[in-house]
Amino acid sequence: MENEHTELIIGYLMGNLPPEEMTHFYGWVNESASNKELFFEIKAMYDAGISLGKPIDTASSWQRLLNRKKNSQIRRFKLWYQISTYAAVALLAVAISSVYFLFFHESDKGLYSRYIGGNGLEADVVELPDGTHVSLGSKTTFYYDKDFGKDKRVVYLEGEAYFDVAKQKNKPFIVKTKEQDIEALGTKFNVMAYPLDSMVITTLLEGSVRLTTANIAQQTILKPNQQSVYNRNSKFAYLQKVDALQFTSWTAGYYYFPEQSLETILERMSHVYGIQFSINSEKLKKKTFTGTFYRGQSIKDIMEIIRLSMPIRYRINSQYVIISEI
Template structure:
């Protein structure tokens, strides 16, 4: 792996935007290169693993950060790559850490410039993933969360002290630490999910027609954000609840507009070959469809690969497909869909056009 690629992966990891394939690439490289694995450990210690979006860095602060790097290096036992040139090894480490530091600060500055024109509540922690990326995180209570692409998760600074509540827009997989005194609650536009300690998946993209909660282990209480006699639903393992948001995709339904018929509790299907389920295939970097129309497939491809898709013939959108794609490029996926459906397409950078 060349130096620029290593710096890129380190920077994405520190910025929290490392994708699953990139994480595997970095982990495999570090296993095969113990000296650079030592560099990764030193990087974590030096940067302390986090930058805050509200941080402001001037030249004096940057110099202090770089001075800390030199101090850390003087304290660490760095094994030189070449025994005859230990100083060369030190210089390499300084250059890489300094590059990661500068690039990570750059990411922070871009985020801050965005939030200056889009004010946010700084009493909340806000975690986001871009289209084409996923992110792992651990909440203050030890709960593990995997965020799918184009997802936003927020929680108060006081999380875990009096309550454990998060707000989700997008998709996330939760492994919740048990705490009977502090139930864990996920708020979405269509429903609130309350658990004590369990494993479940929530899909709540605002531009999709359904919001779904899928339970793998334990139990959850789902409160529907509407007034009727079925506003509380308790799920059992291997069940999911599907709530129809808005078939027209124009504006969210109000509490009184959503009929009971638009709420379903279903038993999820387990695949015989590996006992996995379609609803959580994305956590294994698998893109899975089961008789899904192209009107839903194309937005999913946009999120998954960070591309823009334009459909020139709307009749294509009603067609349905099934398939599982694992670690495949957008070109490979499109070729497969082309063979299955017979449409034509062009790719220009990250822009795709679909023709009949």
């Protein structure tokens, strides 16, 4: 079934579909989550070819990925069958606990709720007492204290989260990261602030937010489709115009990278997959890539897609990937 739609997707990406085929494409791609996954996987390879500056044999490349994916799925099914025969109850408990963990702690601030994002294909969503929805990225810690909603709505973030804030004009909503306070009255925005990353990135979809940043005297007001990038090393911040929707696609398991450096891309993937990347070339670190990855893809598939765009060799060793120039 996947093969039957490859030409349809490639035709769409190349802009060659006639009107009736275009209608068929939109109907098919919106039919199910698996169809969207197939589209984005093929799109990632197509984008890699565009970045390379020459056409690639997308159909053949896709077939190789399908073969690897099929073999991997067969192995996973056999393993699942063996495990479920002996430990179905234990496995179910592990699956449930992987969504997110909820803790109640006593601290200087009083009792507070603490959430830790899981590793699912889609973001874990938490609904706050005020009706705000927060989508949590992988390896993300998020919490709020017992005074949430009294005068202000203050939450704390280490990692990545997408906020759909409930409107309460008299109770500002404030996201606190290590270096920034991000204030919103009613809006949709994304914050990426992993503790060990060099960048803190805030992207606005709707409404407006006010950023107060340590070491920077002047506050910053973001407008829709603006992004603030703060460099923790240089203590420098700047604004840029972006398509904000592309920076929230991760909530559905898709990670889009528009002309970003290999170092930046792999830094993001390290959080998603819990894998460390080492690039043995300063030149490679700065090479740029445009493409889309899906959370369901393996690290090997992702590295193969990147390899289509730039000359690299890589070695995967358990939870560690070493990358070098050819």
